[in-house]
Amino acid sequence: MQSETPPCTKVPTVDMGGLGAHHAEEPCQQEWERVTRELEQAFSDIGCAYLTGHGVPDHLINEMLSTSVAFFKQQEEAKIRWAEDANVHGYIKMNSERYAGAGPELHESFLFKPDSYSSCNKEAPLFFTPLVSLHELHRTLSRRLMTCLALSQGKNRNHFVNMHLESGTKNSCSIYRLNYYPLTSDGREDATGFGAHTDFTTISFIYSNNSKGFQVRDSAGQWIDVPYVPGTILLLAGDFLHFHSNKKFTPVMHRVVLPSEVQPGRPPRCTLIWFEHADSHQPMWPPSEDPNQPAPQGVKDYIMEKVKTAFESSSRDITDYNSSSRRHSRCSSMQSEAPPCSKVPTVDVGDLGAHHAEEPCQQEWERVTRELEQAFSNIGCAYLTGHGVPDHLINEVLSAGVAFFKQQEEDKIRWDEDTSVHGYIRMNSERYAGAGPELHESFLIKPDSYSSCDEEAPPFMTPVASLHEFYRTLCQRVMICLGLILGKNRDYFINMHQENDIKNNLSVYRLNYYPLTSDARKDVIGFGAHADYTTITFLFSNDSKGLQMLDSAGQWMDVPYVPGTILLLAGEFLHFHSYKRFKAPMHRVVVPSEHQPGKPHRCSLVRFEQPDLHQPMWPASEDPTIPAPLSVKDYYMPIANKAIGKESWE
Structure with missing residues (x-):
């Protein structure tokens, strides 16, 4: 069953140091590396961070917010003359927006771009003067953060900067937004000031006064308060960055909850937000190398589609570009769907295949590493070709397996699973989805299972032992690639799997085996939906249907048998130790209700590659207030016991 991520329940702080906007000189290399590292950690864990040492003077922020509060406290007739117009600036009335869809949201707002009043006959509002000064410093800070984000992805320094060349102009969706949250008069608790959403942005900057109400959803799915911290800016990752980091960085879900009573010594909540958007023509996510996949939407088209969905009841002309652009900052919210990945990619292992005894060349390491990174980031699995495991061994294991399972029950139960983690598992004895018995039989095998056993080994054990020799080489090379992807040393993951194939390891x-059912039902569950607890999983299959995977759009898709390939899946241990960069795909087996002519009953050999039992299931936090991670054994045991109904593995 798919697990919860180890919770990140505290917003981290990143000191900008030499990268602050007040430093005109080029920061030193050590500062670039430090800030990049800290920002990468924060955005991977929770998707936001407090920035200190940012270089934006407090007096400008305070002046901006105090003049804004004064503006919003005016009578309604004094504000509506600034009602939002087609130049992407202006006043938004109370109760006129709905993000969560459950009712009006209690805020007023003002949208504006830095050049909003350069050709306007109206006199600029009072808060505009400090905004112009603040914006110059903000541009420097934003560019340096963009550089860090590119470096964290192994890109050139200007990778993200070059996607934001029109930021702040009429041809960009980037915009400032003032939000004001007056207290309610009905005394309700937890009134919604701004509904739960993620931003469509690359990054968002929030400047706040000394007030409560802002919350983010942590990695355990709980809402946590994000208090005002004097002298900081709150930085949030948005959907564009999520997609262009191959989903390594988390677009944080956030909302504003209004207190029902006055907070002594605190003003009504007021914030200034800068939504930093990529230029309108930029692709919302990287194009696929697969020519069969559609080209990604542009930023503008993506926002337009979301606006139509979120505000389809609006009477405004949504086809007008400026109108849609101004509306996006309200809709910059609604949580976005990932661009769907609905096809399993193929990775040619090439010289890293198990049949190549010599050390692969550097170019091959880099190519396979790059392709694995793309596959695991997008969908969490890949077909491996050129793997070097002989087809005849795979076929021999599977055909011997089918012959074993077709025996009478009394011939199989003498191999009932024992405490050494090997043996026969009967039909209907496991439940992974929790909705009823799952129609499969299984046999667990460790390569040394029968080395000291008095009984003759089952017929598939000999080819499994031969296959395992090839497998070990292939697995080690894949592990090296995974370490290199994460910027670790070559043996990073190998060192976590030192006790493989012995009793103290769950590999x-x-x-x-999935026999046909007799009741002719459709979509009978052969194996319930789950993600593997492994580092990686190798799946060898015969020519049969039934395996399905949940794609990034949340739809079940068939994963067909492809001759000569191994299906490689990322597991939850890898998901956690890549800081959620790699997906642990949800998958299941659906047994066909009728025989498929020319195809055998489904049989698969699965290798679960598990870390050593004492290894931490996720990296330890540097925050001493965060509990130590569970060990692999302590994480696995309660879940396995629930699915299998056993009291103990030992």
Whole structure:
């Protein structure tokens, strides 16, 4: 069953140091590296961070917010003359926006661009003067943060900067927004000031006064308060950055909850937000290398589509570009869907295949590493070709497996699973989805299972032992690639798997067999939906249907048998130790209700590659207030016991 991520329940702080906007000179290399590292950690864990040492003077922020509060406290007739117009600036009345869809949201706002009043006959509002000064410093800060984000992705320094060349102009969706939250008069608790959403942005900057109400959803799915911290800016990752980091960085879900009573010594909440958007023509996510995949939407088109969905009841002309652009900052909110990845990619292992005894060249390491990174970031799995495991061994294991499972029950139960983690698992004895028995039989195998056993080994054990020799080479090379992707040393993951294939490690082979049912029902569950707890999983299959995977759009898609390939899946241990950069895909087996002519009953050999039992299931936090991570054994045991109904593995 898919697990919860280890919770990040505290917003981290990143000191900009030499990268602050008040430093005109080029920061030193050590400062670039430090800030990049801290920002990468924060955006991977929770998607936001407090910035200190940012170089934007407090007096400008305070002046901006105090003049804004004064503006919003005016009578309604004094404000509506600034009602939002087609130049992407202006006043938005109370109760006129709905993000969560559950009712009016209790805020007033003002949208504006830095050049909003350069050709306007109206006199600029009072808060505009400090905004112009603040914006110059903000541009420097934003560019330096963009540089850090590019470096964290292994891109050139200007990778993200070059996607934001029109920021602040009429041809960009980037915009400032003032939000004001007056107290309610009905004394309700937890009134919604701004509904739950993520931003469509690359990054968002929030400048706040000394007030409560802002909340983010942590990685455990709980809402946590994000208090005002004097002298800081709150930086949030948005959807564009999420997509262009291959979903490594989290677009944080956030909202504003209004207090029902006056907070002594605190003003009504007021914030200034800068939504930093990529230029309108930029692709909202990187194009696929697969020519069969559609080209990504542009930033403008993506926002337009979301606006139509979120505000389809609006009477305004949504087809007008300026109108839609101004509306996006209200809709910059609604949580976005990931661009769907609905096809399993193929990675040619090439010289890293198990049949190549010599050390692969550097170019091959780099190519396979790059392709694995793309596949695991997008969908969490890949077909491997050129893997070097002989087809005849795979076929021999699977055909011997089918012959074993077709025996009478009394011939199989003498191999009932024992405490050494090997043996037969009967039909209907496991429940992974929790909705009823799952129609499969299985056999667990460790390569040394029968080395000291008096009984003759089952017929598939000999080819499994031969296959395992090839597998070990292939697995080690894949592990090296995964370490290199994360910027670790070559042995980073290998060192976490030192006790493989012995009793103190859960790595195991599993034969699964799915006979046809007799009740002719459709979509009978052969194996319930789950993500693997492994580092990686290798799946060898015969020519049969049934395996399905949940794609990034939340739809079940068929994963067909492809001759000569191994299906490689990322597991939850890898998901956590890549800081959620890699997906642990949800998958299941659906048993066909009728025989498929020319195809055997489904049988698969699965290798679960598990870390050593004492390894932490996720990296330890540097925050001493965060509990130590569970060990692999302590994480796995309660979940396995629930699915299998056993009291203990030992």
